[in-house]
Amino acid sequence: MSRHAMSARNAHRVRALAITKLVGASIFLAGCAKDAPQDVFQPKGENAADINNLQYMVFGIAGVVGVIMTVLFVVTMTKFRDKGQPIPEQSHGKPALEITLTIIPALILSVVGVFTFRGVFDLAETKDTELVINVTGQQWWWEYDYPVQGDWGIDKPIITSGQLVMPAGTKVLIRETSRDVIHSYWIPALNGKRDAVPGRIHTLRLHADNPGIYAGQCTEFCGLSHGNMRMEAVALSKEDFATWVTNQQAAYKEPEKDSLAEQGEAVFLNQCVRCHQVNGLKKADGTAAIAAPDENVYAGAAPNLSKFMSRNTFAGATWDLLKKDCRGNVWDAKSEEFGAKYLEGVSADCLNEVDLRRWLRNAPAMKPMYADPTKLEPTDGKYRGMPYLALSESDIDKLVAYLLTLK
Numbered sequence: 560m561s562r563h564a565m566s567a568r569n570a571h572r573v574r575a576l577a578i579t580k581l582v583g584a585s586i587f588l589a590g591c592a593k594d595a596p597q598d599v600f601q602p603k604g605e606n607a608a609d610i611n612n613l614q615y616m617v618f619g620i621a622g623v624v625g626v627i628m629t630v631l632f633v634v635t636m637t638k639f640r641d642k643g644q645p646i647p648e649q650s651h652g653k654p655a656l657e658i659t660l661t662i663i664p665a666l667i668l669s670v671v672g673v674f675t676f677r678g679v680f681d682l683a684e685t686k687d688t689e690l691v692i693n694v695t696g697q698q699w700w701w702e703y704d705y706p707v708q709g710d711w712g713i714d715k716p717i718i719t720s721g722q723l724v725m726p727a728g729t730k731v732l733i734r735e736t737s738r739d740v741i742h743s744y745w746i747p748a749l750n751g752k753r754d755a756v757p758g759r760i761h762t763l764r765l766h767a768d769n770p771g772i773y774a775g776q777c778t779e780f781c782g783l784s785h786g787n788m789r790m791e792a793v794a795l796s797k798e799d800f801a802t803w804v805t806n807q808q809a810a811y812k813e814p815e816k817d818s819l820a821e822q823g824e825a826v827f828l829n830q831c832v833r834c835h836q837v838n839g840l841k842k843a844d845g846t847a848a849i850a851a852p853d854e855n856v857y858a859g860a861a862p863n864l865s866k867f868m869s870r871n872t873f874a875g876a877t878w879d880l881l882k883k884d885c886r887g888n889v890w891d892a893k894s895e896e897f898g899a900k901y902l903e904g905v906s907a908d909c910l911n912e913v914d915l916r917r918w919l920r921n922a923p924a925m926k927p928m929y930a931d932p933t934k935l936e937p938t939d940g941k942y943r944g945m946p947y948l949a950l951s952e953s954d955i956d957k958l959v960a961y962l963l964t965l966k
């Protein structure tokens with residue numbers, strides 16, 4: 560072999576080794592992430608804990624088997640490697656060994672199977688549910704509606720989006736469906752995933768031990784903005800949850816006379832109400848303003864904005880409604896202070912105006928809605944998500960002032 564060919568081969572080896580090391584180290588280090596709210600190894604409620612216990616057991620057994628097999632493999636490779644010795648005697652079949660090697664895995668799998676089945680049945684339990692919330696997926700956000708449940712003070716349905724607000728220490732049953740394609744609901748800290756399928760209702764139990772915000776993400780590829788379809792579960796103490804319920808049902812507060820917000824209400828009636836409902840909002844002639852998203856939006860729905868500023872994210876929980884500092888105050892609040900911080904909602908000095916204005920200026924530029932972004936009009940006459948509305952900057956000022964009153 561020429562010296563040239565040899566050094567080329569060496570260089571190749573060195574590079575292959577370096578890449579292997581780099582990939583190995585990245586995988587290893589990725590496992591150490593501290594600030595990882597979607598880590599499946601950090602359960603924050605009993606359902607997720609069930610899954611975590613099961614995976615620890617399975618990984619434990621698989622780990623022991625893996626180590627034994629690797630050792631045997633390495634020993635065999637070194638001890639019996641070709642050193643020019645004669646070929647050993649060739650034999651066929653060793654019933655005792657084969658039967659043993661069949662029985663051992665069968666036993667291991669039965670043990671794992673028993674625990675898995677028990678886990679599956681435990682997780683599917685719905686009889687002792689304490690609160691029901693309906694969850695509907697659509698491209699690309701989640702809607703929550705709370706059916707009337709007197710025990711929780713819910714006397715009329717509450718409709719929200721993005722953040723699922725629930726009481727901590729409570730067995731919550733979510734009933735999932737979809738208005739367009741298949742989506743999948745997953746808050747890793749609270750339970751496994753469950754698909755949201757059009758025309759079907761799937762149930763999933765959520766339980767959070769303590770108040771806090773638990774992040775999640777749609778986990779079934781559902782089109783262009785699948786990556787922008789996030790969600791958060793917000794667990795509040797039972798008292799705080801009751802306060803939240805009362806506020807969600809509170810009557811519409813008309814903006815102050817002759818304020819910028821009042822002008823914003825007029826713009827809203829003009830431009831937004833064909834898709835977005837604001838409960839209690841009246842048209843100029845005094846009749847109720849009723850949204851008709853089914854005529855305008857492909858999925859037949861748009862987020863209910865009645866108490867928009869009571870949530871702190873928007874557009875599929877992908878953007879913050881709170882400025883960075885204010886959001887930190889909520890996320891990092893101690894368990895006892897968390898509820899009060901969350902219930903404050905969004906005030907003018909904490910509003911992330913930059914992103915909200917960007918959204919109103921041109922939503923599809925922020926969150927891709929069509930395969931061809933130059934086409935602002937959908938081909939089927941109905942929009943996916945929120946369209947570009949060509950609003951003037953002064954209308955946007957008015958709308959922001961108005962949205963701030965929806966709390």
Ligand SMILES: [Cu+2]
Nearest residue numbers: 742777781788
């Ligand atoms: Cu989705």
